[in-house]
Amino acid sequence: MARPGDVLHLGEDRLTFLTTSAETNGAYLEVEAEYAPASIKPPVHYHPKQTERMQVTSGRLNLLLDGDLREYTAGDEFHIPPNTPHSLWNPGPERARINWRTTPAYRTEKVFETLWGLTNEGRLRPDGTPFLQMPLLVLGFRDEYRVVTGRPHLLDVALCTALAPLSLALGYRPTYRPAQVRETQPAT
Template sequence: MGGRLVACSCGDDLRDCRRPRGCQHCSVWHGFAYRGPDLSFQPPGRAPGDGGSAVHAGGAARHSEIAVIAGQQRRVIENPISGERIVVRQTAEETGGELFVFDLFLPPGAHVPARHAHPIQEEQFTVLAGRMRFRLGRRIIAAGPGETVVVPVGKPHWFGNAGTEVSQARVEVRPALRTEEFFEANETMARAGHFLGTRLPRLSDLARVLLEFEREVSIPNVPPLLVRGFLAPLAWLARRRAGGRD
């Protein structure tokens, strides 16, 4: 699918660019916004005319919902604390680790809990429905249907629903790494009641996740060695609470 690129990976807002298909700061040619295959979508829970629907598998407490899209079963990962709902489109296994593609749904008022960065991954959002707001460093970017925001490697960012309706975005993460497992870990903690009222996990559980997925997510502007030194004792505490061993 096509789309109008809103922000280049160098941080240039292309809506103010004199060359709408190219970045005036880094001269990158933006011939198209979406680089993956054309993946048509029907939101989970609806029964479109082509027979797509959402089904529930056995009432399991974890990963219990499966979306049927174009005749294929796709897993749904949902965080009941943050409101994030993820429908997996392409997995790391299916793309040889090149990328992880998912549809992100956010209800009105929902947003990620805190600013974060991806040390070695680029993240691309193409808004399909509703409106979203992004913060890239100090830049605030609003995006609507057909617009794409690219978050460069290592860039601190935050995003949320900026409208009054459910927002939907197609998200590509390159390379895939263990991003899907990271989302699963957050869902598991949320359903187990390991989150505080701030939408963040308990500090010890957060430490454990940040250490386990340090290639996928990081705390902005804090040296990794300092993070590891501070979080390691807390992660050990989380393992003890969970009944694990070193």
Template sequence: MISKDHDRILDFAPIGMWWEITQSTADSDGRFFEAINVLVPGFAGPPLHIHPHAEESYQVLSGTLDVCVAGQWRELKPGESITVPAGTPHTLKNAHTEEVRLLNVHKPALGFERFFRRFHALVSAGRLKLPPKDFGSLVLVSMLFVDHEQEIKSAKPPHNMMRVLAFIGRLMGYKLPQ
């Protein structure tokens, strides 16, 4: 089901995914943030990361999702799900030939919705390219992660490296969307 509310659609087309927010932070009174994620074939996924204060779950609706949790990769098929406990390194990708649709939940919501909306604004404006191969993209993704370190921290590359890049970015005048 696709919402007619365009404010709930986050199209990250340049990196191979789009989301429909099905339960915003406000909708759940902060208990969780929920979205349907669609990942194109070959989607490389985010860096290995942790959520220090929240769990994240994935429920596959269609396609096959590759998920790495605590160093172990596994494939999830339609109807299967996994919950990643707070503080556990994880990532995901779509290494298959068909798109993946999944229900993604962050619990509690914390500032995840703001993080993803800011990330979307950077990608949509062409300011952030992923994977970040140019200096500006490295700086901006580092600044975003550091601004939201209560929600997300990179495990690889190390978060402390991102803190240094974010500091350099601020010195150089880089700014994030509000």
């Protein structure tokens, strides 16, 4: 379980938990994310029942929101409504930092720990491989995070449901808690 001040690292990117879902009884989760220049653009995805509110505190960020490219700089605030396909990245050249609130929290802390931890350790690549890890992530986090695949979501769920037993039998897990990546910073 994430605690305020816990930090996840992904290469030069950093995510710090500011307010956890335990502190808000699940109402929201708040983090600070810091992205290196020209960070990798994450896949287009959406959150079926969650709203994201972000405020850029330094640098600039690009947001692809429902097919429309937008740029934000320090002081800008924006919202991403539920079910809206989007991707967010730092186009460079300086570091970018945002305060990010997800409402309601659901299991978003575990999403961050799992995706950042597996990717940081080379166990999950930006292209979604290894293939057999994906069914467990799709099923485990379907209320929090869905990648836009071009296929109907129910078809993705059916395919993942069929593959999940094989994934589990081969030792893949639906969630992951990074051991070496996690460190606690003093709360301020």
